[in-house]
Amino acid sequence: MKTINLAVFPADGIGPEVIAASQQVLHRLAQLHGGVSFECREFDWSSAYYHKTGRMMPADGLQQLEAGGFDAILMGPVGSPAIPDHITLWGLLLTIRQGFDQYVNLRPMRLLAGVVSPLLNPHRHPISMVCIRENSEGEYAGVGGRVHQGKPGEVAIQSIVFTRRVTERVMRFAFDYARQHGHRLVTNVTKSNSMQHNMVFWDEVFQQVAAHYPAVATDQQLVDSMTARMVSQPETVDVFVASNLFGDILSDLGAALTGSMGLAPSANLNPERHYPSLFQAIHGSAFGLVGKNVANPLASIWSAQLMLAFLGETELATRLMSAIETVVQDQRVRTPDLGGTSSTTEMTEAVCRALETEPTAATGH
Structure with missing residues (x-):
């Protein structure tokens, strides 16, 4: 036993x-x-x-x-x-x-048979997504602080921390998971158009890791447009890898689309x-x-x-x-x-x- x-x-x-x-x-x-x-x-x-x-x-x-x-x-x-x-x-x-x-937050989002989705025509747009969320640093690293609290000049700083080791390993997990479970596509969720340091770094690491998995297709989506894609074209979303904050928000959206938290x-x-x-x-x-x-x-x-x-x-x-x-x-x-x-x-x-x-x-x- x-x-x-x-x-x-x-x-x-x-x-x-x-x-x-x-x-x-x-x-x-x-x-x-x-x-x-x-x-x-x-x-x-x-x-x-x-x-x-x-x-x-x-x-x-x-x-x-x-x-x-x-x-x-x-x-x-x-x-x-x-x-x-x-x-x-x-x-x-x-x-x-x-x-x-x-360091991995794994969140499957699948519309089970018998559940009603808030989407108008879920049968035309089946939902079966998996969020691989970096879970140990990023926006939730806890680095920052507040000074001059309660005064007109108060300042609050919350720093986003990406390290190569942590970023690389969560992306490798995403590709390994996709390969092991028969998923066809890994999407990189980013915001590198406006976050020119940390998210550009994130994108570079994604491309470097992806090169080791030539059999797995990849694409890239800005986080704001990813929300629209999940609602209007959920059938195009398979596995996606995202930072701590982005993964947190997107997986809650996915849960709502699949019928209930x-x-x-x-x-x-x-x-x-x-x-x-x-x-x-x-x-x-x-x-x-x-x-x-x-x-x-x-x-x-x-x-x-x-x-x-x-x-x-x-x-x-x-x-x-x-x-x-x-x-x-x-x-x-x-x-x-x-x-x-x-x-x-x-x-x-x-x-x-x-x-x-x-x-x-x-x-x-």
Whole structure:
């Protein structure tokens, strides 16, 4: 029996509900499979922890996680209306991303059969995109500061940091991912027409890396026009690689185009596995839904599916993706974000039931 050790963060808002759903699905999958089990250790680091201690996580939090021997981290949404967002984000999620060198943020955006897209004619424009977002520096490097605060001459500086090593490795990951998963095109998202130093550097590195992958087609798109392309011609978008900020914004747009933020997973990867990677739905903490049992758990469950794929549990990942697709396509169980009245519990149970059927080939990545 193989044991997968998980650090679990229910975190904030609807996090405890969707994380409990994800754990329920994983344990049911383990029961059905028989060859693997999940050992989960929960951490209470969250906004509630901040209210008690003045910190989002202990000072030695990274050391605790590293010493725990965890294979991966499963996290709920982080954020509270009672705490400024930059405190919650930098106090927990970005600290883990940067401290554990999780330099790839992988976000698939696919319109699943049975889901209604806000686009008028999605059947003519199928949506199946993958965002490879640089996740450790760029616009979110944290370099900068403020002086003369509160005075008329106040200055705030936030510096964008691109290093060759980090830029090159995320681009190599994008090309390797495209090649391994049968994608035909890698698009470089840039803004080098107006950002003449860092984004010109970004473009140069992209071209240098692309030269090592002659079998993979490439193109380049300015970030502002990329938004229009994703809406008007989503079928032309396959894999795209973007900086931290650009990837963050574009993947939220992609999630909306695929029907609901409740269907948007993500993986924060340290591909070399020197540290545990982190898997988390990209939707927010949605405090207005807390305790109502109506949050869609599929984004978190899909994030767990990405975790299984990353850990090399291909059979389990395929089976879980097939179950997600079955439930969504069936349309009998739908949470309010998908136009239905089903509960979080009902959606979770539907996925568990779908796991019991013979799996089919999944098309998600």
